[in-house]
Amino acid sequence: MRSKLVKVEKMEIVSQLAASISHEVRNPLTVVKGFLQLMKSQTIPKETQERYMHIALEEIDRAETIISDYLTFAKPTPKKEEPLLVEQELERVTHLLQPFARMNGVHLVEKCQPCSIIGNAEYFRQCFLNLLKNSIEATPRGGTVTISCSCKGEEVVVTIADTGIGMTVDQISRFGEPYFSTKEKGTGLGAMVAVKLIETMNGTWKIDSEIKKGTTITITFPSAKTRG
Numbered sequence: 001m002r003s004k005l006v007k008v009e010k011m012e013i014v015s016q017l018a019a020s021i022s023h024e025v026r027n028p029l030t031v032v033k034g035f036l037q038l039m040k041s042q043t044i045p046k047e048t049q050e051r052y053m054h055i056a057l058e059e060i061d062r063a064e065t066i067i068s069d070y071l072t073f074a075k076p077t078p079k080k081e082e083p084l085l086v087e088q089e090l091e092r093v094t095h096l097l098q099p100f101a102r103m104n105g106v107h108l109v110e111k112c113q114p115c116s117i118i119g120n121a122e123y124f125r126q127c128f129l130n131l132l133k134n135s136i137e138a139t140p141r142g143g144t145v146t147i148s149c150s151c152k153g154e155e156v157v158v159t160i161a162d163t164g165i166g167m168t169v170d171q172i173s174r175f176g177e178p179y180f181s182t183k184e185k186g187t188g189l190g191a192m193v194a195v196k197l198i199e200t201m202n203g204t205w206k207i208d209s210e211i212k213k214g215t216t217i218t219i220t221f222p223s224a225k226t227r228g
């Protein structure tokens with residue numbers, strides 16, 4: 001009975017995320033369409049046309065960012081759960097983000113023990129991509145973001161520690177809230193997606209942070225060994 005309930009909840013989380021994507025992407029697309037129509041139907045001065053073009057391009061960027069917060073690894077196949085080699089998956093995500101870290105002048109370090117959990121590889125990668133991206137974005141040039149994983153008894157613990165700007169108590173309490181962002185061009189969707197995906201994989205998370213010192217996010221999953 002309990003496992004059935006859990007399944008239903010997971011399905012709901014996933015279908016809610018799917019509904020959010022179409023909703024979120026539709027907004028910028030509507031704006032782009034509107035401006036293109038304006039440009040087509042009127043003889044407008046060159047500066048105005050350039051301004052419209054600029055807005056349209058910015059909105060397309062926004063749609064792209066939203067899609068990458070949700071769907072970087074999505075495949076059109078049913079989502080299955082399987083044993084995941086945590087260190088291998090984290091290595092992959094870290095590797096993918098190295099150019100972004102380098103561009104931001106941040107050292108991205110990965111220190112992982114071999115551990116395994118039960119989950120979905122695409123969800124797992126999306127989740128850590130979003131979390132690591134935030135940590136890199138929060139860290140000034142010359143700083144470090146370290147991702148580590150270790151097996152502690154029946155749990156697998158992943159930590160992401162940055163030497164970044166830190167978060168206030170209010171920001172910590174709003175972490176994962178849809179549309180909460182302190183960034184000029186933030187979507188406020190990356191953390192929400194990460195938190196939902198952690199829940200889908202039966203994990204828990206906590207944040208320790210100090211302003212101007214940095215933030216550590218600790219995510220705990222049941223180890224693959226303990227799941228029947």
Ligand code: ADP
Pocket residue numbers: 130134135136138162164165166167171175176180181182183185186187188189190191192215
């Ligand atoms: P976005 O990155 O688009 O702003 P997210 O949902 O990914 O949206 O993150 C929400 C907010 O959480 C960020 O705007 C930021 O204020 C805060 N945040 C997340 N991770 C960190 C971090 N490692 N250090 C400081 N603040 C963070």
Ligand code: MG
Pocket residue numbers: 130133134190191
């Ligand atoms: Mg983000």
